[in-house]
Amino acid sequence: MLTVNKLLPQGQGLAPVLLKRAATVELDWDVRQRSRFDATDSQGRALGVFLPRGTVVRGGDVLVAEDGAMIRVQAAAQAVLVITPCADHGSAFDLVRAAYHLGNRHVQIELQPDHLKIEPDHVLADMLRAMHLTVKATQAAFEPEGGAYAAGGHGHGHAHDHDHGHAHAHSNPAHGEPGHVHGPGCSHDHGHHGHEHGPHDAAAPSTTPAAPRGKPVGIAIKAATTPHVHGPGCNHDHDDHGHGHKH
Template sequence: MAADLATTPLLATRVLPRGGGLAPALLTRAPALVLDWAQRQRSRFEATDTLGRRVGVVLPRGTVLRGSDALVLTNGDLLRVEAAPEPLLRVTPCPQHGTPGDLLRAAYHLGNRHVALQIAADHLQLERDHVLADMLRGLHLDVTEVEAPFEPETGAYGHHGSTHRHGHGHDHEHDPIASVDNGHRHAP
């Protein structure tokens, strides 16, 4: 019987986006599941936490995990989700003659190809692909191979749930058809 308990995985069935308001110290002490982007897009999988325990993850279909999320186990324990470093391309404007607007053009071309893309003010990151790297270099951008956590955009409708924080002081429900909310416009 003790052997059965040792091989039975723990079960995570709930996610707290960005830690769900839990104290940072509580999350820092929690064991972690270190997962790459492909794993974090799945709603059902098994992994091993940083304590060496098997964990079964069963979440609602379509759930995407992010680094800094917390998983709640059925026994009440918490697990931190960490984005694992993976092989990526980092794209930056050419320092000699480029502009930050060059990144916008690159994002447009990559979006037309439905490429998973992490967007920052000064760089883009995407999974390594030599064809895309050559295309980006042809747009006069610097392309560097890096090992880093990957947190790509999930699209306008791909967030954790229906409540979304904009960072300007309020939470609200998003209706993808709504065009006006609290004085600012959202594209339909």
């Protein structure tokens, strides 16, 4: 028995010639939604499949055995109900309504542009016919929708690397993007950004040593062409400026 513990979704990364030469195995949906099962491939070899829990096998996936042998999976034909709009007075919107009602009942559905497929269920078939849909029993491969959060992320879904709703801390003006706007609540250290906050900052000579944060240099204040105006909420120590304010 060949032990299989790896799966390549849709044979990703394999050359077409390798896929063409690989043995095949036909599996219905009941087996393919399991992570552990036994099967026999087209070469008559017994397979013991042990995949991570939650793995769903789709038609077109490739199983890889411990010895490197590759087996391409084919979705076997099985009993299904094919649901289509009424040919006389139906529309594609009828399929949307049908999918909605089936989804409310947690039914696995294969979604196609012009039809739906579900596993046989006479109660559901009667409900769909009452909605003026055509329901036909047949034998066909069944690939139900995996859902937006299905494990493995392959099958009908596509991986998108969209970053929705996240604020960018800084944009790059060199790329023609708008610059960052600083405002209340901004946690940046503005002392290192070279922003001009008013005449008080501009009056300080370049040779004056930097004062401790929140403690302005008195001589720089006197040299300013436009004096700093103190008012409510000012955090300066007014006694150092000679204003004679008593607080």
